[in-house]
Amino acid sequence: MNPPPLAVAAATVAVAYSGGRDSTALLHATVRAAVEQPGVQVIALHVHHGLQPAADSWLAHCERQCKAWQRKGWPVRLVHTLLSLRPVKGESVEAVARTARYAALARMAKEHGADCVLLAHHRRDQAETFLLQALRGAGVAGLAGMPAAAERDGLLWLRPWLARPREAIEAYVRRHRLRYVDDGSNQDVRFARNRLRHDVWPALSVAFPMAEASLADAAAWAGEASACLAELAEQDLHGLQQxxxxxxxxxxxxxxxxxxxxxxxxxxxxxxxxxxxxxxxxxxxxxxxxxxxxxxxxxxxxxxxxxxxxxxxADGQHRAVVSAVSKDASLSIRRAGRYRLRGWGGTLVVRRVAVGGVALSLPAQLQLRDRSGGEQFQSGPQRPARSLKKQFQAAGVPSWSRTGPLLYAGEQLLWVPGLGVDARAAAVAGEAQLAFEWIPD
Missing domain, CATH: 3.30.465.60 (Uridine Diphospho-n-acetylenolpyruvylglucosamine Reductase; domain 3)
Known part of the structure; x- marks a missing residue:
């Protein structure tokens, strides 16, 4: 089993490392690949969920393993964080832990200079996800399962082994004599995925030996269909939003x-x-x-x-007041995704688009400003620039929807929440361009 390619343009690569079999194999293979590429540093990201008594020993195991590899001169170091999860009654423990885990992984990756995070999901995981989503009545997007690559939170998330069978990873672990931890909760059939693994999958694989590959292929087809629907929605929304x-x-x-x-x-x-x-x-x-x-x-x-x-x-948006919390004054955008803006009370969504965007390419540096009263906004190429107040009134934007930062490049106003792109900053066909969306809390 070959190590994942490190063709990403980054000096620091992060690997989500629980200490289990799959993530241990991926971390080992990634570090081996990094040894052959001087200057590449691998960060092992470990999340201690605080939900199981054995979690302390898992962290200790991960620390010992990374230190052992460091003594061999391998470019790896462990970074970990401790969560304090308290799911309320009725909440899915799995869902709460998953959401918190990805947020923690993103935070640690950014803090340590990583542009991408590698995840150890494999073909069996994808097949199981397809079945679970189908049993829950999911649509095409749900059936698509996990993408091999996705941009989110300003990071590139990669699953380099998503097309590899579980048996290949097991063989890799045996060949390299890797030690890993076992999560006892994987035997708890109260969780849907565990019931599928223990009660359904053995019989399914006997009756249909190609089930894993076939279901993973079905997820890939659903992914293509979902991408087509997303592109169609993007085209339609271009003419529907105002x-x-x-x-x-x-x-x-x-x-x-x-x-x-x-x-x-x-x-x-x-x-x-x-x-x-x-x-x-x-x-x-x-x-x-x-x-x-x-x-x-x-x-x-x-x-x-x-x-x-x-x-x-958003809840309470119509009665929101300006907070005295200091606000981010600038934003460095390295990738498309969602950017939570400190002090502004919301999230800025950045997307690459082919039409209708601002003439900007990534990476980009933007300034974030409050309304001061003298801004002029041009709503169309043949229209005069007018004050924001008049433009909001003309567009029928209520007062409670006029929140969020104005985006500037230098002294050029680019984009206004509720109004969109200033015509003077609009891209022309063929130019690299970005679209923005403001989502208040």
Whole structure:
């Protein structure tokens, strides 16, 4: 089994390292590859969830292993963090731990200068994910399972062994005599994935020997279908969005499957969470006859119709006040993704686009500013620049939706939350360009 390629343009590569078999194999293979590339440093990221008594011994094992490799002159060091998770009644322990783990991995990677994080998921993991999502009634995006590569939180997340069978990793561990820890919770059949592994998979693999490869292939096909739907939604939303809202009339003019696809994508974008199938159908049925309705979202926030447009409001957004907390004054954007802005009370989403964006390429350095009263915004190439107040009024943006930072490059205003791209900074066809979205807390 070959080590993962280190063709990423980075001097520091991070590996999520639990101490288990799969992550131990991936870390070992990555460090071996780094030895052949002078100047590359590998950071092993360990998350102590604080949920199991054995977690202290797992951390100790990881520390011993990394120190042993360091004594051989290998370029690796361990970084760890301790979480204090307290899932409330009714919450999925798995989901809470997973969300906290990825947030901790992202934080540690950035703190130690890594641009990418390697994850040890393999083909069996992908096949299991496909089955679990199908049994939960997931749509195409859910059936796609885990991507081999994704940009998120300003980092590149890679799963270099996603197409490799579990047996290949087991053989690698035996060949190199690697020691690893066993998580006892993997035997607890109260968890859905463990029930699948212990009660279903053995019989499935006997009845269908190619089940792992076939289900992983099905996930890959679902991934392609999901990507096509996302591209279609991006094209549709380009003509449906205006000043941070979704225009209802042109949305409803689309066919029902296409319109629901665009609506689903828009809600995920502005609310940061998927829309349930039931609420999606309700919205699609009620929007044609509702001029001023509202639809609370289960995860918080509300969708409101206003002057023929649908807008999202986070909880308490309409009564928010300016905080005295110091705010980030600049933002260095190295990758597309979501950037939480300290002091601004929200998240800036950055996407690469082919049309409709700001003439910027990555990496980019932006200045973040509050409204001072003298800003001029040009809404179109043939239109005069006018004050932000007049532009907000003309676009029908209510006062509570006029929050968030103004984005500048030097003294050039690029983008305004609720209004979009200043025409003077708009990219032309063929230029590298970025699109922005502001999601208040």
């Amino acid at each position: 000043a941070g809202t979704l225009q209802v009339a042109p949305l409803l003019a689309l066919s029902a499957p296409r319109g629901r696809n665009a609506l689903r994508a828009w809600v995920r974008r502005v609310a940061g969470a998927p829309l349930s199938a039931a609420l999606l159908e309700r919205l699609w049925l009620e929007l044609p006859s509702t001029s001023a309705g509202q639809w609370p979202l289960p995860g918080g926030g509300v969708l409101r119709s206003y002057r023929g447009a649908l807008r999202y409001e």
